[in-house]
Amino acid sequence: xxxxxxxxxxxxxxxxxxxxxxxxxxxxxxxxxxxxxxxxxxxxxxxxxxxxxxxxxxxxxxxxxxxxxxxxxxxxxxxxxxxxxxxxxxxxxxxxx
Numbered sequence: 001x002x003x004x005x006x007x008x009x010x011x012x013x014x015x016x017x018x019x020x021x022x023x024x025x026x027x028x029x030x031x032x033x034x035x036x037x038x039x040x041x042x043x044x045x046x047x048x049x050x051x052x053x054x055x056x057x058x059x060x061x062x063x064x065x066x067x068x069x070x071x072x073x074x075x076x077x078x079x080x081x082x083x084x085x086x087x088x089x090x091x092x093x094x095x096x097x
Contacts, residue, residue, distance in 0.1 A: 016055040016056040017053070020050075020053045021049075023048055024049045027046040028042070028075075030045065031076070031079050031083070034088045034090075034091040036088075043080075046072055050072040053066075056068065
């Protein structure tokens with residue numbers, strides 16, 4: 001019974017970190033869909049993932065949320081500005097021809 005309690009406690013500590021990964025991946029997918037307005041929803045999800053990464057850091061130490069925090073700060077803008085916006089611009093350009 002003690003092992004079960006330890007497993008449940010360990011999984012609860014990493015829950016915000018896992019949720020942050022799910023939200024980050026969802027935000028990146030929304031950044032890549034060339035539909036106006038979905039980027040704003042993606043940024044909201046990215047902010048929530050950022051907050052969850054901070055919660056994971058406070059609950060489980062540095063290893064629990066550092067990668068989610070770095071991805072929310074560094075990778076998300078790259079996905080949006082270097083892939084998402086040019087993809088949207090290309091779709092608009094080809095739609096106008």
